[in-house]
Amino acid sequence: MGSRNPKRKPLSRKEKREQEFNEIDNLEAKCEELSLKDREFVNFYELPLSSKTLKGLNSVHYLEMTEIQRKALPVALNGRDVLGAAKTGSGKTLAFLIPLIELLYRKKWTQFDGLGALVIAPTRELAVQIFEVLRAIGRQHSLSAGLVIGGKNVNIEQERISRMNILICTPGRLLQHMDQTVGFDCSNLQMLVLDEADRILDLGFEKTVNAIIENLPKQRQTLLFSATQTKSVKDLARLSLKNPAYVAVHEKSEYSTPQRLAQHYIICPLPQKLDYLFSFIKSHLKSKVLVFLSSCKQVRFVFETFCKMHPGVPLLHLHGKQKQTKRVEIFNKFSNMKCAYLFATDIAARGLDFPAVDWVIQVDAPEDAETYIHRVGRTARYEASGQGLLLLLPSEEEAMIDALKAKKVPIEKINVKSSKIISIQNQLQSLCFRDPEIKYLGQKAFKSYMRSVYLQKNKLIFKVDELPAEKYAESLGLPGTPKIKFIKKSETKNAIRQRPKQVSESERTTDEEDKHYQKLIDHEGDKIAIDSEDGDLLSLKRIDHELPDELEQKTSEPTSKRKLLKATSKKLWAKDSKKGQKLIYDDEGNPHQVYELQDEREFLAAGAPVVQKQAFVEKELTAMKNQDAIDKRIAKEKRRQKKLKYKAKLKAEMEAQELGPKTVLISPQSEDDEYQESQEEAVQLDKLDDIKSYGNKRNIESLQSDKATSDQEEYDGKQVRKDNKRAKILEVEEPETLEDHEKLALQLLNGF
Numbered sequence: 001m002g003s004r005n006p007k008r009k010p011l012s013r014k015e016k017r018e019q020e021f022n023e024i025d026n027l028e029a030k031c032e033e034l035s036l037k038d039r040e041f042v043n044f045y046e047l048p049l050s051s052k053t054l055k056g057l058n059s060v061h062y063l064e065m066t067e068i069q070r071k072a073l074p075v076a077l078n079g080r081d082v083l084g085a086a087k088t089g090s091g092k093t094l095a096f097l098i099p100l101i102e103l104l105y106r107k108k109w110t111q112f113d114g115l116g117a118l119v120i121a122p123t124r125e126l127a128v129q130i131f132e133v134l135r136a137i138g139r140q141h142s143l144s145a146g147l148v149i150g151g152k153n154v155n156i157e158q159e160r161i162s163r164m165n166i167l168i169c170t171p172g173r174l175l176q177h178m179d180q181t182v183g184f185d186c187s188n189l190q191m192l193v194l195d196e197a198d199r200i201l202d203l204g205f206e207k208t209v210n211a212i213i214e215n216l217p218k219q220r221q222t223l224l225f226s227a228t229q230t231k232s233v234k235d236l237a238r239l240s241l242k243n244p245a246y247v248a249v250h251e252k253s254e255y256s257t258p259q260r261l262a263q264h265y266i267i268c269p270l271p272q273k274l275d276y277l278f279s280f281i282k283s284h285l286k287s288k289v290l291v292f293l294s295s296c297k298q299v300r301f302v303f304e305t306f307c308k309m310h311p312g313v314p315l316l317h318l319h320g321k322q323k324q325t326k327r328v329e330i331f332n333k334f335s336n337m338k339c340a341y342l343f344a345t346d347i348a349a350r351g352l353d354f355p356a357v358d359w360v361i362q363v364d365a366p367e368d369a370e371t372y373i374h375r376v377g378r379t380a381r382y383e384a385s386g387q388g389l390l391l392l393l394p395s396e397e398e399a400m401i402d403a404l405k406a407k408k409v410p411i412e413k414i415n416v417k418s419s420k421i422i423s424i425q426n427q428l429q430s431l432c433f434r435d436p437e438i439k440y441l442g443q444k445a446f447k448s449y450m451r452s453v454y455l456q457k458n459k460l461i462f463k464v465d466e467l468p469a470e471k472y473a474e475s476l477g478l479p480g481t482p483k484i485k486f487i488k489k490s491e492t493k494n495a496i497r498q499r500p501k502q503v504s505e506s507e508r509t510t511d512e513e514d515k516h517y518q519k520l521i522d523h524e525g526d527k528i529a530i531d532s533e534d535g536d537l538l539s540l541k542r543i544d545h546e547l548p549d550e551l552e553q554k555t556s557e558p559t560s561k562r563k564l565l566k567a568t569s570k571k572l573w574a575k576d577s578k579k580g581q582k583l584i585y586d587d588e589g590n591p592h593q594v595y596e597l598q599d600e601r602e603f604l605a606a607g608a609p610v611v612q613k614q615a616f617v618e619k620e621l622t623a624m625k626n627q628d629a630i631d632k633r634i635a636k637e638k639r640r641q642k643k644l645k646y647k648a649k650l651k652a653e654m655e656a657q658e659l660g661p662k663t664v665l666i667s668p669q670s671e672d673d674e675y676q677e678s679q680e681e682a683v684q685l686d687k688l689d690d691i692k693s694y695g696n697k698r699n700i701e702s703l704q705s706d707k708a709t710s711d712q713e714e715y716d717g718k719q720v721r722k723d724n725k726r727a728k729i730l731e732v733e734e735p736e737t738l739e740d741h742e743k744l745a746l747q748l749l750n751g752f
């Protein structure tokens with residue numbers, strides 16, 4: 001007889017704590033030994049990890065480590081600072097989250113110890129994603145974790161933030177809490193992680209990140225991870241790294257991008273970019289594709305117009321000007337879709353782990369090779385394969401390809417059969433013509449594209465002077481080329497002066513795009529101003545751009561009370577400023593005053609006013625009559641063509657069915673309304689199909705009354721109802737000649 005397993009007595013709280021403390025002592029010793037070992041670990045359980053973390057990893061099926069995890073985890077668990085670099089999609093997130101959880105666990109961190117670890121990510125989406133991974137693998141631990149990103153209610157965050165042990169945040173919002181939230185204390189911080197470290201340490205975030213670091217204790221462990229890692233000594237000094245371990249697993253590999261990623265580029269003239277993109281979509285309807293464009297406005301224009309052209313696949317768009325809830329919704333939606341196109345700015349370029357993306361298309365060239373690598377890395381993640389396609393203008397090809405080759409990106413040129421390209425220019429033109437909002441979006445997209453090219457740092461790739469501006473505007477469907485004016489830095493001083501030094505939190509954005517411009521401006525000697533209706537001067541949004549002291553004083557301290565009053569009173573300002581002028585534009589786009597007076601001498605020379613008036617009236621009358629006659633002829637011809645077409649169709653159908661006597665069913669309708677005509681014609685043809693199957697007059701009558709009823713439901717105008725009541729059936733031999741038609745028309749006019 002086998003003895004039954006005696007039921008184990010559950011451990012008391014004290015016993016549990018003792019067991020945990022034993023485990024921790026054991027782990028501490030093993031982690032210290034890690035520096036001595038030169039052993040390759042393969043599975044997570046081989047590392048000195050807590051049973052809680054191992055359970056968490058197991059629950060999401062992470063068993064075997066990826067290369068970066070194998071190399072970075074032992075070093076980080078040993079307590080050293082780490083500079084981790086590995087290809088996109090190679091599992092860097094776990095390489096910093098596991099040491100973070102383990103460190104706090106080994107230090108027996110409790111809610112009373114406050115903030116123990118900080119993870120900083122460049123975009124909100126990436127922060128959300130990291131938070132989700134942390135939640136998944138850390139669920140067995142009793143540590144509290146919070147997500148601190150812009151676009152959420154700051155007050156709610158303020159209430160909770162001081163209770164958190166781990167924070168995942170974007171730089172702007174974190175600094176805001178450091179400045180404003182009472183009781184937010186970082187003095188006990190044990191670990192700082194920068195994901196996409198090179199991005200966080202670059203110029204766009206420089207001042208914010210410096211200010212954050214000033215608030216952190218120097219005694220801490222720091223981990224930096226990115227696919228394109230910084231090695232700048234200056235950057236490392238800023239972070240006070242101590243003897244960091246540089247773990248770059250793919251540095252020696254032949255290529256810097258994933259092995260299963262096939263990368264191609266095509267040369268595409270600027271005015272044909274959207275044709276190429278649309279043609280690609282039409283021929284890849286069963287794919288999941290991420291499309292990168294250079295600005296929010298580009299994204300919006302392409303998204304709105306392509307939606308209206310119904311390509312036959314779901315379209316989504318993601319950019320920094322959307323509300324946070326919308327951004328999260330789109331992120332989740334695209335993640336869960338099998339076939340869809342997501343048009344996005346560079347906010348989607350780094351770190352995001354959308355599952356199973358088949359293609360990444362870069363419609364607008366990336367600012368540099370690093371950005372290319374991050375964008376294209378949204379596909380072929382972990383063990384999956386994927387494809388990348390880059391569209392380059394002829395002027396961009398040489399320098400961009402050189403830059404990519406220098407960064408070990410294997411990219412091949414392919415040619416596209418011009419016969420396969422669908423031109424959408426006419427459709428865009430008609431959309432812009434019909435919908436002023438689309439036209440407005442198009443103008444904005446045009447300007448923002450030109451602006452982004454102008455602002456690019458690498459002038460060997462981006463040559464604004466070589467862009468075919470007019471043709472590009474035409475290709476977007478715009479009726480004319482929007483005016484753009486590039487002005488020198490000195491000319492923008494006034495505009496700068498008028499900007500307040502600080503911007504509100506709602507204006508602060510982690511939007512890659514804005515920072516990207518920001519960064520570029522810092523590099524540029526010149527600034528750019530766009531001559532747009534909303535005074536779209538390229539202004540600096542970010543808080544870390546200060547005005548020179550001198551300028552600041554001029555704006556903030558008016559020299560007299562009168563000036564102060566004037567500066568703050570809209571009424572006084574409006575009184576002194578010039579009144580606006582109303583202009584009318586002719587067909588050629590030339591502006592005219594609303595009332596333009598003829599030169600008096602010319603007017604008198606043309607004869608007496610009464611005679612002139614008479615001549616004018618006669619001239620206009622003749623013109624009207626002529627035009628009227630032309631219109632009538634056209635309308636008549638249209639009606640005739642339509643009748644002939646309808647008759648031929650009917651005849652063919654009758655013959656096919658051998659329905660006996662030829663019958664034409666006519667109902668009263670307005671001949672002017674083409675749309676209604678065609679609708680009713682379609683209805684009649686449908687009904688006739690039914691008639692044919694019954695084949696007798698009674699059915700025809702009942703169908704006619706059916707039609708009257710459905711017409712009444714559809715058009716609720718009185719006249720239509722009246723007409724329908726009067727509707728009769730007219731059976732005639734099919735008219736063969738023009739006389740027959742006229743006779744039939746007369747009968748109809750005379751009420752049969």
Ligand SMILES: Nc1ncnc2c1ncn2[C@@H]1O[C@H](COP(=O)(O)OP(=O)(O)OP(=O)(O)O)[C@@H](O)[C@H]1O
Nearest residue numbers: 062064065066088089090091092093227351353382
């Ligand atoms: N050990 C593992 N076993 C199985 N899958 C893993 C493992 N580690 C990571 N992954 C998966 O690999 C994918 C990419 O991981 P992750 O997002 O961490 O990559 P990354 O290196 O940070 O990429 P990027 O450079 O683009 O930010 C994720 O879907 C993740 O679930």
